[in-house]
Amino acid sequence: SSTSVVTLIPSVAKAITATSQPFTSGTNLAISEIATYTMTVGVPHSRTPNARLVDTLPDGLALVSLDSITANPSLSATAGSFASILANASIGANGSSFTLNFGDIINSDRNSATTETFVITYQAASLNVAANTNGRVQANNAVITFDGGQASGSTNATIVVPVLQVTKTIDSPNADAGDLVTYDIVIAHAPGSGADAFDLNLTGVVPAEVIYQA
Numbered sequence: 001s002s003t004s005v006v007t008l009i010p011s012v013a014k015a016i017t018a019t020s021q022p023f024t025s026g027t028n029l030a031i032s033e034i035a036t037y038t039m040t041v042g043v044p045h046s047r048t049p050n051a052r053l054v055d056t057l058p059d060g061l062a063l064v065s066l067d068s069i070t071a072n073p074s075l076s077a078t079a080g081s082f083a084s085i086l087a088n089a090s091i092g093a094n095g096s097s098f099t100l101n102f103g104d105i106i107n108s109d110r111n112s113a114t115t116e117t118f119v120i121t122y123q124a125a126s127l128n129v130a131a132n133t134n135g136r137v138q139a140n141n142a143v144i145t146f147d148g149g150q151a152s153g154s155t156n157a158t159i160v161v162p163v164l165q166v167t168k169t170i171d172s173p174n175a176d177a178g179d180l181v182t183y184d185i186v187i188a189h190a191p192g193s194g195a196d197a198f199d200l201n202l203t204g205v206v207p208a209e210v211i212y213q214a
Helices: 082-087
Strands: 011-019 034-043 046-056 061-071 075-077 097-107 116-126 137-146 149-159 164-170 183-189
Touching: 011 137, 034 046, 034 061, 034 137, 034 149, 061 082, 061 097, 075 082, 082 097, 097 116
Parallel strands: 011 149
Antiparallel strands: 011 034, 034 116, 046 097, 046 137, 061 116, 075 097, 137 149, 164 183
16 A cells, blocks of 8 residues: 655745825835835644745835734744744845845644745835836846745836927928017826826927027
């Protein structure tokens, strides 16, 4: 006869559950917009030894805050309370990542049919950098490692930025000297523009042959 042994391992699921601007939708992020991430880690029954969670943000995002960790009552960690583990997180340079060291994670619920979880919420902001162009996808990945294996989860944000076009027309292109001419300047979103635009500055250069009136 033979016996099959199934080894259960943790699971990691991530999602963007809120964003800070009313003019974006879904997982779209405007420049400097803040996204709230929710990460759910499933822990099988018994013990997950030497567990370590590393969340790595892409170069267009940066960690703003680690807000909370909420664990099922059946879960405990040898490194301390879940709140203290969160408080002692290691933060990467410029908010590029965070690391949580749990020691052993113990699931005291012996029912192997259920998986207890702990949930981490944190916030990250999209950066005002040249690489964050309209439509750029930013993948945020988390990996939990432990003796004997690892598990990972990821979710994407899409950067959206305004793309504008300027159209300038004149009412009398063949005006004579001394004539009064009117210029119309229209600023509009170009096709594919991804977000509202704020605090615009427009500079117009008047030709040397023209005297500005009003």
